[in-house]
Amino acid sequence: MNQSYLSLGSNMGDRFEMLRQAVSQLADHPAITVTRISSLYETDPVGFTDQEPFLNMVVQLETELDAFGLLDVCQEVEQNLNRKRLIRWGPRTIDLDILLYNQEILKTERLIVPHPRMYERAFVVIPLLEVNPNLEVPDVLETSGVRLWKSYGSMKEF
Numbered sequence: 001m002n003q004s005y006l007s008l009g010s011n012m013g014d015r016f017e018m019l020r021q022a023v024s025q026l027a028d029h030p031a032i033t034v035t036r037i038s039s040l041y042e043t044d045p046v047g048f049t050d051q052e053p054f055l056n057m058v059v060q061l062e063t064e065l066d067a068f069g070l071l072d073v074c075q076e077v078e079q080n081l082n083r084k085r086l087i088r089w090g091p092r093t094i095d096l097d098i099l100l101y102n103q104e105i106l107k108t109e110r111l112i113v114p115h116p117r118m119y120e121r122a123f124v125v126i127p128l129l130e131v132n133p134n135l136e137v138p139d140v141l142e143t144s145g146v147r148l149w150k151s152y153g154s155m156k157e158f
């Protein structure tokens with residue numbers, strides 16, 4: 001069984017209903033079990049800032065699908081909810097991003113995992129750590145300019 005974390009966001013229409021329906025569609029999928037959901041956070045837009053605030057959340061799930069199969073489902077959910085995104089970084093009815101898939105590091109045209117901007121986004125990190133405070137992030141953290149240099153078991157060892 002595979003474990004994955006998704007970030008969901010909406011800032012158009014009935015934001016809460018969009019997120020509720022997206023999570024419900026994931027949970028109803030025969031190859032997906034939603035295991036944890038974060039609180040909902042209202043967040044200031046990053047990137048294109050001249051737009052409405054988002055509602056964001058993170059979902060932990062288990063799935064028999066591989067990462068690309070999970071991406072297909074995320075895109076189907078976006079289509080089912082009649083995703084509208086008029087400009088690239090602009091307002092959207094619903095957005096589902098794969099953050100992590102097991103401890104895998106994938107760099108393809110279609111999918112990059114861990115999500116390349118996840119560590120820069122409080123609207124991702126805060127709900128993600130709510131869902132799993134002990135998250136082991138893959139060593140891709142290295143490529144984000146943050147490299148573990150030394151760790152300690154306790155203050156005494158410091």
Ligand SMILES: Nc1nc2nc(S)n(CCO)c2c(=O)[nH]1
Nearest residue numbers: 009043044045046047054089123
């Ligand atoms: N706060 C916030 N800002 C965003 N900018 C983009 S693009 N998105 C879409 C997700 O990449 C968001 C978002 O979900 N939340």
